[in-house]
Amino acid sequence: MTDSNSPEVAASEPGPDLTPGGTPDTPGTPGVADLAEAGETDETLLSPPRPVFAQNWKRILSMGAVGVGAQIFLALSNMPLRLDDRLLIKPILSLGYVSLLFVPFIAGNRVGHQIQREGIPMHAAGLHEIFGGVICGVIAGGGVSLLSVLLVNFDLREPLVNWSPMLAELLAFGNSTAFAVFIWLLLGGLAGAAGGAMRLVNPKARRVVVTMVLTVGFISVLESLVMDLAEGLRFEWLTERVYARRGGLNWNWALILAAFSGLVAMLTRGRVRQAREHIASLEGASRARTNFGLIILTGAILVILPLFLGKFTNELLANVGLFVLLALGLNVVVGLAGILDLGYVAFFAVGSYSAAVLTAATSPRINPEMPWLVALIFVVVITGLVGLFIGAPVIRMRGDYLAIVTLGFGEIIRLLFLSDWLADTFGGSQGITMIPGAGIFGLGSVSGTEPRNVFYLVLAFCALAIYISWRLERSRLGRAWMAVREDETVAEAMGINTVNVKLMAFVVGAILGSFSGAIFSAKVGSVFPNSFLILVSIVILVVVIFGGMGSIPGVIAGSAVLIGVLGGPRQPGLLSEFSEYKLLIYGALLIWMMLARPEGLIPSVRRSRELHQQEIAQDSWLREQLDEEAESTAGNDQPARATA
Amino acid sequence: MTDTMSHPSTPNANAVNGTAALLETRKLSVDFGGLHALDGLDFEVREGEIVSVIGPNGAGKTTLFNAITATIELSSGDILFEGASMMGLDPNKVTARGIARTFQNVRLFANMTVLENVMVSQHCRTRQHAFGALFYTPAFRREEAEIRERAEKILSFFGNRLVGYRFDQPAFTLSYANRRRLEIARAMATEPKLILLDEPVAGMNPVESAELTKLVGRLRDEWGFAIVVIEHHMDVVREVSDRVVVLDHGTKIAEGEYEEVSNDPQVIEAYLGHGNEPS
Ligand SMILES: Nc1ncnc2c1ncn2[C@@H]1O[C@H](COP(=O)(O)OP(=O)(O)O)[C@@H](O)[C@H]1O
Numbered sequence: 012m013t014d015s016n017s018p019e020v021a022a023s024e025p026g027p028d029l030t031p032g033g034t035p036d037t038p039g040t041p042g043v044a045d046l047a048e049a050g051e052t053d054e055t056l057l058s059p060p061r062p063v064f065a066q067n068w069k070r071i072l073s074m075g076a077v078g079v080g081a082q083i084f085l086a087l088s089n090m091p092l093r094l095d096d097r098l099l100i101k102p103i104l105s106l107g108y109v110s111l112l113f114v115p116f117i118a119g120n121r122v123g124h125q126i127q128r129e130g131i132p133m134h135a136a137g138l139h140e141i142f143g144g145v146i147c148g149v150i151a152g153g154g155v156s157l158l159s160v161l162l163v164n165f166d167l168r169e170p171l172v173n174w175s176p177m178l179a180e181l182l183a184f185g186n187s188t189a190f191a192v193f194i195w196l197l198l199g200g201l202a203g204a205a206g207g208a209m210r211l212v213n214p215k216a217r218r219v220v221v222t223m224v225l226t227v228g229f230i231s232v233l234e235s236l237v238m239d240l241a242e243g244l245r246f247e248w249l250t251e252r253v254y255a256r257r258g259g260l261n262w263n264w265a266l267i268l269a270a271f272s273g274l275v276a277m278l279t280r281g282r283v284r285q286a287r288e289h290i291a292s293l294e295g296a297s298r299a300r301t302n303f304g305l306i307i308l309t310g311a312i313l314v315i316l317p318l319f320l321g322k323f324t325n326e327l328l329a330n331v332g333l334f335v336l337l338a339l340g341l342n343v344v345v346g347l348a349g350i351l352d353l354g355y356v357a358f359f360a361v362g363s364y365s366a367a368v369l370t371a372a373t374s375p376r377i378n379p380e381m382p383w384l385v386a387l388i389f390v391v392v393i394t395g396l397v398g399l400f401i402g403a404p405v406i407r408m409r410g411d412y413l414a415i416v417t418l419g420f421g422e423i424i425r426l427l428f429l430s431d432w433l434a435d436t437f438g439g440s441q442g443i444t445m446i447p448g449a450g451i452f453g454l455g456s457v458s459g460t461e462p463r464n465v466f467y468l469v470l471a472f473c474a475l476a477i478y479i480s481w482r483l484e485r486s487r488l489g490r491a492w493m494a495v496r497e498d499e500t501v502a503e504a505m506g507i508n509t510v511n512v513k514l515m516a517f518v519v520g521a522i523l524g525s526f527s528g529a530i531f532s533a534k535v536g537s538v539f540p541n542s543f544l545i546l547v548s549i550v551i552l553v554v555v556i557f558g559g560m561g562s563i564p565g566v567i568a569g570s571a572v573l574i575g576v577l578g579g580p581r582q583p584g585l586l587s588e589f590s591e592y593k594l595l596i597y598g599a600l601l602i603w604m605m606l607a608r609p610e611g612l613i614p615s616v617r618r619s620r621e622l623h624q625q626e627i628a629q630d631s632w633l634r635e636q637l638d639e640e641a642e643s644t645a646g647n648d649q650p651a652r653a654t655a
Numbered sequence: 656m657t658d659t660m661s662h663p664s665t666p667n668a669n670a671v672n673g674t675a676a677l678l679e680t681r682k683l684s685v686d687f688g689g690l691h692a693l694d695g696l697d698f699e700v701r702e703g704e705i706v707s708v709i710g711p712n713g714a715g716k717t718t719l720f721n722a723i724t725a726t727i728e729l730s731s732g733d734i735l736f737e738g739a740s741m742m743g744l745d746p747n748k749v750t751a752r753g754i755a756r757t758f759q760n761v762r763l764f765a766n767m768t769v770l771e772n773v774m775v776s777q778h779c780r781t782r783q784h785a786f787g788a789l790f791y792t793p794a795f796r797r798e799e800a801e802i803r804e805r806a807e808k809i810l811s812f813f814g815n816r817l818v819g820y821r822f823d824q825p826a827f828t829l830s831y832a833n834r835r836r837l838e839i840a841r842a843m844a845t846e847p848k849l850i851l852l853d854e855p856v857a858g859m860n861p862v863e864s865a866e867l868t869k870l871v872g873r874l875r876d877e878w879g880f881a882i883v884v885i886e887h888h889m890d891v892v893r894e895v896s897d898r899v900v901v902l903d904h905g906t907k908i909a910e911g912e913y914e915e916v917s918n919d920p921q922v923i924e925a926y927l928g929h930g931n932e933p934s
């Protein structure tokens with residue numbers, strides 16, 4: 012799109028691309044006449060809409076087929092039945108139906124997607140998109156129709172455990188099979204049409220619609236959180252009306268909320284973004300002051316809010332906090348130093364077990380019964396040493412080999428705690444139980460029975476971990492980590508002792524992991540080997556990748572979304588109904604993220620730069636031209652597009 | 656530096672002018688499978704000297720740099736720097752001893768900014784570790800300021816090419832010529848005694864190439880580096896070199912001043928024989 016507002020590029024087409032590895036530059040810029048013609052559209056060059064029936068039938072069929080597959084898979088995974096209890100909007104919409112209907116919606120939307128080619132104008136969206144969406148949605152909806160027919164006529168319960176009359180009944184909305192066939196074709200078509208229509212509305216209107224849908228969605232999905240808040244803040248009178256007694260929004264309130272949020276979205280149009288851009292454009296001292304203010308504000312909210320929250324939500328916050336802490340630790344290793352560690356749970360385990368052994372009276376062999384804070388010092392030292400011992404042999408490897416070996420070490424540590432050999436120290440599969448809470452300077456004991464205190468403790472350590480990562484990233488060591496992540500061979504040639512530097516990242520990560528381990532054992536009151544499965548490593552890694560590698564806000568957002576909403580490996584989230592499908596959703600989210608937004612939810616500045624590197628390259632090339640003009644020489648000094 | 660340590664039996668001392676050998680390779684051999692990329696090469700660089708290494712493609716020039724910087728293993732032979740052997744050193748230790756290099760295929764830290772690229776390359780000359788960073792000690796702040804200042808000074812050596820708004824641009828946004836300049840800046844940041852430049856003007860236009868040629872001279876005159884430069888452009892070679900070394904098939908086939916070497920029948924034969932006229 013850069014072409015449209017930089018005709019100079021076309022005017023002074025540069026010489027051949029001399030950059031090795033760079034893609035040859037083929038702007039194919041439209042002529043100046045075209046630009047003038049499309050003058051009204053502010054950003055995008057558009058050509059007229061495509062005719063309604065000139066569809067790409069192959070694409071519609073393949074999209075539809077994917078939709079059929081997805082819906083049948085979801086239906087047979089029992090998600091609709093399980094989630095049917097969870098009403099979103101009473102009495103029309105349950106999470107169960109949403110879990111099926113979103114498929115034709117997305118298929119209908121994706122089928123109208125145009126691949127953006129540099130210099131080739133896109134077609135304006137029109138009836139073409141809606142029609143394509145309808146066809147695609149009908150095909151996808153046909154999958155459920157087909158399934159309904161099959162469900163009543165065959166019995167495949169043997170291999171497919173969820174093949175049940177109940178499912179057939181759900182799919183038919185309690186009516187006949189013929190009704191089911193018809194209604195799903197209709198619903199699919201409607202959802203597909205809606206998906207296609209999303210391409211028509213202009214960005215501003217789309218934003219309003221999205222805000223409305225998200226608001227209603229969040230308020231209905233986060234019902235338990237809102238109820239808990241209402242209790243603390245005394246606005247139960249409102250929530251009693253908004254929510255139906257057995258869950259779900261009342262439909263009239265859903266409408267009110269939608270209208271209200273739409274109004275707010277229209278009134279604040281762009282304000283939020285403006286404010287954000289304004290903050291981003293600040294420099295030096297005023298930037299620092301704004302940032303500091305924002306941090307203080309966030310901190311204050313996080314300190315005050317739990318006072319108004321009930322046990323349930325505080326417990327949830329504490330769990331999210333523990334994962335933030337773990338993810339911050341892994342972020343140093345993976346995000347900053349670029350070491351793919353698949354066995355990070357090892358440090359969590361060592362932290363938990365060493366805290367348990369040092370504080371619990373019931374610890375089988377060694378039981379010094381230290382106060383928690385004293386024990387913490389030893390825990391940090393022990394875990395740091397373990398990090399050093401694991402890291403020393405592993406760190407010399409690179410890439411895939413390193414990942415596999417760390418995976419192995421993660422498992423070895425767990426098996427050691429489980430083994431009979433060390434059972435008289437760590438209790439084997441019995442673990443260590445009756446671990447006392449964490450006493451903090453006589454401020455009382457922090458244990459699982461008071462989740463609010465646990466949250467405060469976690470919050471304090473998160474702040475510490477954030478400070479550590481933040482300071483280290485902006486130091487000589489942090490720069491060395493970055494260099495190692497970029498190109499290890501060159502980093503070494505530039506005089507960086509890569510082994511030491513990577514080992515340091517490993518140890519810092521281990522120490523941060525030990526914090527959450529120590530809190531975990533005090534919170535839960537017991538440790539067992541099977542609290543430290545590989546799954547924990549994977550979940551933490553997914554949190555980091557999903558949130559945005561190397562980005563502290565990203566890691567926090569990732570934990571909030573994945574752990575808070577969906578739930579951790581063992582911890583329930585807000586959507587406890589989803590707990591069975593947690594891993595399925597994790598996987599789907601991860602794949603989607605890799606395709607759509609590989610830099611993560613809130614990317615680090617560096618990674619979002621990568622995203623925009625093409626535009627910047629164009630830009631810098633133009634500037635280069637100006638420089639070059641000063642020397643009145645034609646330059647073949649053209650930007651190379653770094654391949655990511 | 657250390658005249659006393661310089662080896663008495665310096666081979667090929669045809670450019671003796673009283674200074675000691677800074678770098679010396681002895682019977683240096685590197686094999687890749689059956690291929691002798693370097694075959695018993697004796698090579699030396701004196702302090703404050705600019706040596707050009709030329710030769711047809713595949714002659715082993717880059718391999719020589721890789722061997723000196725310990726990025727590949729030697730099959731036999733020895734490398735002395737300031738009279739002491741460098742055998743068995745890791746690449747980062749070689750850099751710490753005072754040898755810096757650039758790469759034939761530019762290898763910057765693409766997502767780090769221009770300034771960060773130069774700052775991180777001062778790693779082996781600076782001390783502050785995690786402790787200083789965490790407690791934000793005065794020593795840490797002083798060193799950070801020094802690192803930054805030095806980086807800016809080095810970048811200003813390239814005129815207005817890499818300064819100002821460019822400081823904070825990620826390296827991948829730079830033009831090709833600027834990337835090569837930044838690679839040199841990064842090498843300078845390691846505070847070396849010897850800089851190895853691998854085809855520094857490859858892919859540049861004549862103006863840029865002439866500018867860089869001058870820069871190589873200034874690197875020696877103003878910063879006191881000894882320089883080895885691999886180059887294909889004979890006009891650049893003529894301009895910069897005190898001495899020219901010609902490699903072919905991993906062995907030295909000629910050595911001496913530019914005029915001498917360029918008329919050497921063996922050299923002409925090596926280039927023509929490969930169908931590879933120096934341009
Ligand atoms: N890492 C390697 N593995 C195998 N062969 C190599 C390697 N590096 C260089 N070679 C071979 O060694 C020879 C010399 O290469 P090089 O030093 O790059 O030549 P040049 O003089 O063009 O820089 C070439 O034949 C090349 O193919």
Ligand SMILES: [Mg+2]
Nearest residue numbers: 716717718759
């Ligand atoms: Mg080469």
